Amino acid sequence: MKGTLRFLGRYIAKVKLPLALGVLTTLVSVGLTLYTPVLFGRAIDEMVGVGQVDFGVIATLSWQTAVMIAVNVLCQWVSGVCFNNLTFRITKDMRVDMMAKLMRLPLSYLDTHRQGETLGRITSDVETVADGLLMGFSQLVSGVATILATLVFMFVINWLIALAVVVLTPLSLFVARFIARRIHSGFARQAETRAKQTGYVNEMFTHQKTVGAYLGEARAAKEFEEINGEWEKVATKAVFYSSLTNPSTRLVNAIVYAAVAALGALSVTGTLSLAEGLTVGGMSIMLSYANQYTKPFNEISGVITELQNAFVCCDRVRELLDAAEETDEPNATRLVSPRGDIDVKDVSFAYDPHRPLIEHLDLRVKAGERVAIVGPTGCGKTTLINLLMRFYDVDKGEIDVDGKDIRTLTRPSLRYHYGMVLQETWIRHATVADNIAIGKPDATREEIEQAAKEVYADSFIRRLPQGYDTVIEDDGSLSVGQKQLLCIARVMLIKPPMLILDEATSSIDTRTEIKIQKAFGTLMQGKTSFVVAHRLQTVMDADVILVMKDGHVVETGTHDALMAQRGFYFTLFNSGLN
Amino acid sequence: MLSYFKGYRLQAFLAPLFKLSEALLELLVPLVVADIIDRGVADHDTRYILWRAALLVGIAVVGFGFAVTAQWFSAKTAVGYSAKLKSALFGTVMGLSYRQMDEVGVSRMLTRMGSDAMQVQNGINMFLRLLLRSPFVVFGALVMALIVDPGTAWLLAVVIPVLSVIVAGVIVGCLPRYRSVQQNLDEVTRLASENLSGARVVRAFAGEEEEKRKFDRQNRLLMFTQKVAGHIGALLNPLTYLVVNGGIIALLWVGGLRVDHGELTQGQTVAIYNYMATILVELVKLANLILTVTRAVASARRISEVLAVEPDQTFGTATQGVESPFAIRYEGVSLRYSEGAADAVSDVSFEVMRGETVGIVGSTGSGKTSLLSLLPRFYDPTEGKVLLDGLDVKEYDKETLRRKVHVVGQQAVVFADTVRGNLLWGNPAASDEELWQALRIAQAEDVVLAKGGLDAFLEEGGRNLSGGQRQRLSIARALVGKPSVLILDDSSSALDNATDKALREAIKEGTDCTLLIISQRSTGVKGADKILVLDDGLAVGWGTHDELLSSCAVYREIYQATGGVR
Incomplete structure (x- = not known):
């Protein structure tokens, strides 16, 4: 894991600028997204009843939100562009590095590794790494920012309920960790069987004409069926485990939500005297924030799935890039116009x-x-x-x-x-x-x-x-x-x-x-x-x-x-x- | 494409249904919270509050159960579908004729099997999980808003179509670009695969830098198209956010006026505001779903193009030939590989008696391989007829024809499998004794013994064998099928003369097949019963070695060039 991160770090170092800009715009966007409803709320507060609507205040608030929305829209797009740029750049760099590496690998490496498998590393594995990174970077940043910002808002309104939410957080993390571990091994096995399948398909397609000449379609189909069946079994499990993160975090969310509802209601009735002064309105804001707060956990655990998969593939990419090269002696000299003895x-x-x-x-x-x-x-x-x-x-x-x-x-x-x-x-x-x-x-x-x-x-x-x-x-x-x-x-x-x-x-x-x-x-x-x-x-x-x-x-x-x-x-x- | 859902129809139906049930349960949550506020808080009933909170947890647990079930069905369907699709694709590609395979190309087919099938799988998975949920929530929110106050809810009725247009626009903008991303990816795959197979040559010419440059250039092109597609796709979220929040500002004014006139309460305004927000959240999910599905559809279209390829050859039904003095008879046969190209074979006629050995000689590119590829119908003649055992080869069913005629090509093919696995391609039912017999005739017995017997594993492309060993194994494979016609297409070129000679003698003695030998050198065909001399696709000589030496200038030249000095 550490090695993989260091490995990725080398590539990320080359895209510092879009990374910084992407993170910055994401943060601005998260802040504005959380703050806009507050302004809307204030506008709604102005609509008290018949003949009591203050259109002057609504007009001011409308202008303010309009500007915030415009800035937010721009930030959202810029961050999307930044993360696209850096992901595709990293993909390209990795592929080019891998090709350069292939040129430096001893032939014994190429003679002893299946072509289809090496090809898979350069194409589909790199792509999975990229997909994982694209989702990972952007959603991790916005998710974490949303969680932190919401927590701050909640503590401002009612520290006791906010504290309860924080205490329940490890539950989420625990569930996420548990699932993540299962997913990791599931994906590793899936990548393995997929590589096997790719290797077989590569060989059969390359020699398709020979197989056809020997009426071998049926035999090839049978052999493929075996590999495909094995892959189906493993992949179904991997896909299933990976899709568990969403419902699981939603379950944790719901528990947190119920806790906030109970604690909030009891605070309003005064049964809980520690945190006083909560109104029904305050409670509904707390509830909606409780939703805001737990939602990113959904996304983050989704990200973890993608990242798991990306890390597995990243290891395979790294394995190729770390393979021993045929290096020239440090003081090797160039051979210049030899006679030929x-x-x-x-x-x-x-x-x-x-x-x-x-x-x-x-x-x-x-x-x-x-x-x-x-x-x-x-x-x-x-x-x-x-x-x-x-x-x-x-x-x-x-x-x-x-x-x-x-x-x-x-x-x-x-x-x-x-x-x-x-x-x-x-x-x-x-x-x-x-x-x-x-x-x-x-x-x-x-x-x-x-x-x-x-x-x-x-x-x-x-x-x-x-x-x-x-x-x-x-x-x-x-x-x-x-x-x-x-x-x-x-x-x-x-x-x-x-x-x-x-x-x-x-x-x-x-x-x-x-x-x-x-x-x-x-x-x-x-x-x-x-x-x-x-x-x-x-x-x-x-x-x-x-x-x-x-x-x-x-x-x-x-x-x-x-x-x-x-x-x-x-x-x-x-x-x-x- | 829908037929691959077979066997998963129930799961494909149940997955969204369970998902829908989960969404319905979620819609109950606000009602329970309302109860807590209206009754628990109003009556200061602590018991009631705790019970309702427990109910919330209960709903969550049941919902979780539904969700897990839905995910299992959807994973099962998506992976199952993709597995079936891959099988069908594999079968189709393996069944393509030589001409079709020339057209589609190996590397493109590999992408279809790899990333395209993966995209389809992801698309189905996402589709099943969100199919009922997102539209249901969007539609439900609109209905609820209309119930609350039609006077303001029309804003939603405006916002939803505008959002739909934006979503559709972004998708239409992305689709062709995803296609060019895929094309560039195909090209990257092809370059990488080329460099893997040509590693020795690239190094021998110290061409590493140039290859790296080429690969780099293609990857830059790919990166560029990816960015363009990505940037357009990145417009989706900000634009939908813009429209929905614009709608909310409008809602403040419309709602404000209606509240001022006493047609709407503050609480109702809040409710409609909330529905607007809900729609945004679900629409963004829906848009992402549509993007994933669009990519999947693009991939599915590429796959279905391959699946739709019709066999360009029809085979007859004959399972045996008719009474005829000739084993093989070519009648005025011509072959052109494509419209407008020059004839590869031009008006060639000849006959071969059963059990004869016939040699075909000629320069490189004179049409020798093309001529004989017509016999097992790897290609069909543009003009003329090819008869096998008195019957046009088109009359035979495929199985009969390909069992009668076996070809050993110029490039020996060895699969990553055991020796036995390699030989059994020739005849899956062959006994070990038959395999050894074929190996003996092909002069490959000692090769196999040295490798460790029939169960010795041969590496991909026969890397642990020399060129000559590969050729002998290929010949053995053909012999295992006991064909009535055996074509050796320069397939002993890597054998030394002694082995080559022993091989030909063993085939003569050990089998009764009609033998067609393509050779570059006259020594390879000197002992043949008849020799056909080709030059530029034309038959320029036909007869025995001695006859041709006196009658055919081209043959004489070839013979002398072969060091026919002694």
Whole structure:
């Protein structure tokens, strides 16, 4: 709770001005709202009977109230605007911070957390926090102010009854606390099941086409029904408990009201001699104030419900923002135009400590060399790439670029000098041109088209409805191969000194691949490159071929040398051709 | 949309009824207080005063009972409704055709399931709780005022319509703005989800700053629209306050004149004043209710748009094919994805005999996937006919067709589930023995054994598998269904040559299905009985490997490019 408040405090600090103005206008508005009836009462007091109405006084009072009403209306709107501004601002700040955080989180975080769940934190959780805050801030301030102001008025009229009201207050607070606690756990469970549901729906919608192809709609519906049923049970309880606050406080109100009625009546009759001089009129004012006084408790407990919910979600937001980041070493330096010497020294790595993957790997690559990594699927090829680009850090040993341990370099500068093309394409919902320019947002159209031409993507792009300005949708409009061409064009545009091609051309037809290989050939000249491939023909001319098996490099050498060895590579190569 | 209340109708009816009873009880309170003043205080009867005070507590307790019951029914109805709505929505989305799914988009559907369903739930909850209470109190106050003095109560009759116009005006002003808030929120969701899935690429291109900027820009846009909508909504309370208090000032003058003329007493003026105040309090509640309900209606409309999507494909009733020498026959088939777009497939005809293996080769974007997606009717041809076992594919019922034809796509799909759960998509009734057999054919037996058997859990998107392992599992899933036609759409691209070859041989030996293999390389289809060569959507070659080598220039080029050196 304390941590959550401190966390929120960071965001609130940025909106001090609207907060102060909002609170101020709310206070003015509460004061005026409570005082206006007093003036109305005085006006009514002037209407004693036939021919005894003092219209002069009524006119003065009318003017006064008219001005007060005008000021009040303005204050009410200004406070609404202020609280809107600060809430939406905080929402925006949180979301933007979360996105920035995502960029700094290690990939292992993203690899081990469901996407739908993380997405839920950024979208619906932040929204719940905002809703809670919007209601919370404005109603808490006006509620508390109303209670205090009413108490003052009551003490002025009759201290004994006012005291009785104050004594009964803890009853309200106790009820509110009791309910609040139940609500908190109810909402936490609801948020949990909702996250589960979101995760499942996300996965099913993403793979909707596959499910459809396998007639899996019924099975998906059944699985969803299970999760949905669980959610319904939990959510019904959570919603019910949260809606109990209103009736409960109303019950407490009614008890207070009855007490005021009894005490007031007994004071008027003189049975209670402690507080004398109460008239019937005074008693009815006390009663109406007793109503005024307890009403805000209703609102405040409503606020507590919202706040409870908001706090639960806030914790989930905070959890993401507090997750350990991949931070660069404090004195990390930027990698500036490296030659591209890469030295892998006695490196060991495992995703899961119980299942060692890469062990004692040594590899020396001189600038400009082409390294091919081959081996059966699952032998650790992709993992090596993860280590080179520092998506993961080595467990033991070190990797050097130009003699510098890459852990002493800033990650963005290291990664920027690698051009990476993965087997799995990632295309964003944006124009073709924007997709190519991802590594160089300020690239000119000529540069983009040039890059596309070099990877033979230009002709298919021109055939798209709006050419380079065609917006690429989620899925469907481009084939996997066409998407891959765009991914390769991205690298072509920035021409980095080191290249990583992780089965980059596996989904491109060979006719095009030959052309791309040629383009890569030009690109790779004088640059260090790592090519992961399963088609051994494409790596025959590499400077070094690294044959991996079960996390170990079992053979290294040129194609001819390896073939002459008649070892594992030889077997692999021959099996591939027949 | 009303049909989702089914099973909750009684609760939906009882909730406002109990709420109404609670409100009625509350209206008794002033009468009891009047009794205390008129009899208890006037007669100095302490006993009477205490008894009446106890009655007040009694009314409160009974009222509390009613209220709690009402809240329970209303929570039950609102959540129940939203659960049903979500089920229906989920079912509809899962049943959308490929073309429809392309149109609606995943991220928008996620918002419908998430925040839109939530808004509807809140709307129903609020509606049931305040439905009878607020209008009843407003109307009741007007009636009471008219009984007291019609000569002044007409002020209320003026104030109420003016208030209604203001409320309606604010709502009309807010509605389109809430819609654009929602659209911007959709966009924020989409951006966030894109960055989650593309984290590796963004980092590899050191594009973090640019992504942050984009996200920031979209969030600013969202914030702006939220503020505009919020500021208009914030007008509601001050404006209603203004009208009601203006009405009270008018009441002072009208009432003052009538008192001066002896047509009204001071006490009656107070009563009408009180009713005016009551109306304000309840109207503000009502206005907030209407705002919540309006938002809910906007959300409900978006959801119902999806629910109203009609299936754009009709399936026939045939459950088996007719006598025919061909398993598959394409007759002059063309496919365009949208009006005005170029043909993805153009006038293609070919036939496949039962049990044959046919390869489809061609460059990227030549229409290979599009051509075969017509067979299981993922899309329907714009022109021409596709026949399966002698019958137009449109004649089959959906179940039969999709059981006959299984497709393994380019991107291997793995669900967050056990290996068994993943494989059973192919055929929910398959035995473990059948699963293992499919795994063996797909060369995935050792993969599954290494992971710990059929009950090993696979992470979302198969993150704990390599690309090749994912592909083999996808192939196994298709084999579990024992289809009569199996389409492998470049689905072994991440396998090394040795595994790929073993896989093809195992399928030939272990099953009797007609096999269609889409491939980029000629080695993948070299051994096929027939090969179809596509170029720019057109069929440019048809024959065996050797025939094509001599007759088809495009095929020759592909073969040579594949390192067909030896």
